[in-house]
Each structure stands twice: as structure tokens, then as C-alpha cells.
Amino acid sequence: MSDKTPSRRSRRSVPILAAIALGLAASAGLLLHFGRGTETAAVPAPPDKTEEIAEIPAADPLKPPPSVIDEQADRAAAEVDTRLSEVQSKIQRLEAEIASLNEHRGRIDAVLARQADLVKQEEPSSAAATPAPVAVPHAVDRAGLDEALTRLGALPTEQGHRVMLGESELGFEVGQAKLASVKPDVFQQIAELLTRYPHMQARIEGHTDNKGRQARNQALSQARAQLVREALSDMGVDPGRIQAEGHGGLRPLTDNRTIAARERNRRIEIYLIEP
Secondary structure, three states, rough: OOOEEEEEEEHHHHHHHHHHHHHHHHHHHHHHHHHHHHHHHHHHOOOOOOOHHOOOEEEEEEOOOHHHHHHHHHHHHHHHHHHHHHHHHHHHHHHHHHHHHHHHHHHHHHHHHHHHHHHHHHHHHHHHHHHOOOOOOOOOOOHHHHHHHHHHOOEEEEEEEEEEEEEEHOOOOOOOOOOOOOOHHHHHHHHHHHOOOOEEEEEEEOOOOOOOOOOHHHHHHHHHHHHHHHHEEEOOOOOEEEEEOOOOOOOOOOOOOOHHHHHOOOEEEEEEEEO
């Protein structure tokens, strides 16, 4: 009896142990499953780089690279510097020319001022030496006088027979009062007429254009008229029969808008006057 009892107990304990083993295995599986799930949730997912890549702008195939842009900018700056240097050189040359012209103008003004002073000094003596008008002779060669006036191209006016001579005909340079060494032929013709007809007198008027100051133009026109008077006197005409006047640019023949018009206004008018 005693030998069989333990055998039975052993057979009954086997199923119990198996059930316990199965329970422990199931518990271990559950713990392993939950443990793995926790670890997987704790690991953060890698960031999505798709949006960042999409935000990077694509390179413009038509736009040059920065190195090319810098090179172009350097070339443009160098070209600007070169042109600026050229402009500055031209400005310096122009300033030098202007200074030279101003110096030359100053010398001309000084000469004209001296000539104007000489004219003023001579005017009183000329007025005092002017004789009384010569009486018209009873026998005047009217036909010969008219023919001589026609050859001169004298135009009859209320002030007398006018002979007009341009600046270039007299050999005057622009802005100067100096006759050419060779006097115009018309001077000799006028001198011969005045010598042949002593009852006639002459008035010489100088005129300029309107460029420059009127005071300077007045002195220039007076100096030119005086030179013509002296030339006729040197040819044998009594200086007391010749008057010289300067009017500057106050009596133009035409407007001064063009070069040709201004040249026409720069002139000498000689009036041959009969009493």
C-alpha cells in the first residue's frame, strides 16, 4: 500500500506543473510584447526632409554666377574711371584756353582804352581847328561830281552821299582797330573827290555789332573811324574837313541773330556832304 501512494501523487502533480509553466510562458510573452512596443514608441521618427528640399530654390540657368557679375562690375567701374579722367583732362584744357582768351581780351581792352583817350584828347583841337564852311563856288562841275559819286557807289541820303565799307573791305580784324598796311582803293578815290571839290566835307561813322559791352563797342567804333580819318588826311585832305564819330552797336543795319548779319553791322559809313 505504501509503495503505490507516491506514484499516484506524482501523476497528479504533472498537469499542475504544466499549467503553471504555460502561465509563466504566457506572462513572459506579454511582458516581452509590451516591452518592445514601449521601446518602439520611444524612438522618434527621422525628420521628413522632403519639404526642406522642396523649399530650396532651383538655380536660374540664365543668371550668371557671382564671380562673373563681380568681373563685369569691375570692368564697368574701370571704364567709368577712364572716361572720367578723359573728361577732367578736357575740362583742364578748356580752362587753360579760357584763361588765355581772357588775357588776350584784357590786352585788347587796354589798347582800345588808350586809343579812346587819344581820340578824346584830339577832339577839342579838331573842333577848334574846324574852319567855317567853304562857300560853294559859282562854277561847280556838277556832271563830274555826280559821275565821281556814282563810281564810288555813294547813295544819296538826307545826311549826304553815303559810302558804306564793310569790316573785311577795310582790313579790320574782328574786335581790333588796325588798318591793313595797304589801304583800300576807295580811300584814294574819296581823297581825290574831296580835293577836287573843296566845298564838300566828310563825316566818318564807325559801327559794330551788339556783341560785348556797349562801352567797348563805342570805343572800338570811334577808334576805327579815327583811323579812316587819319588815312584820308595822309592822302592830302584837310583834317578840318573830316569828322569822326563812333556809335558802337546802337545803329545796326539788321538784327544780330546770325554771323552774316553781325558782319554786315560791323562797318564804316562815310558821308560826303555838300553845304
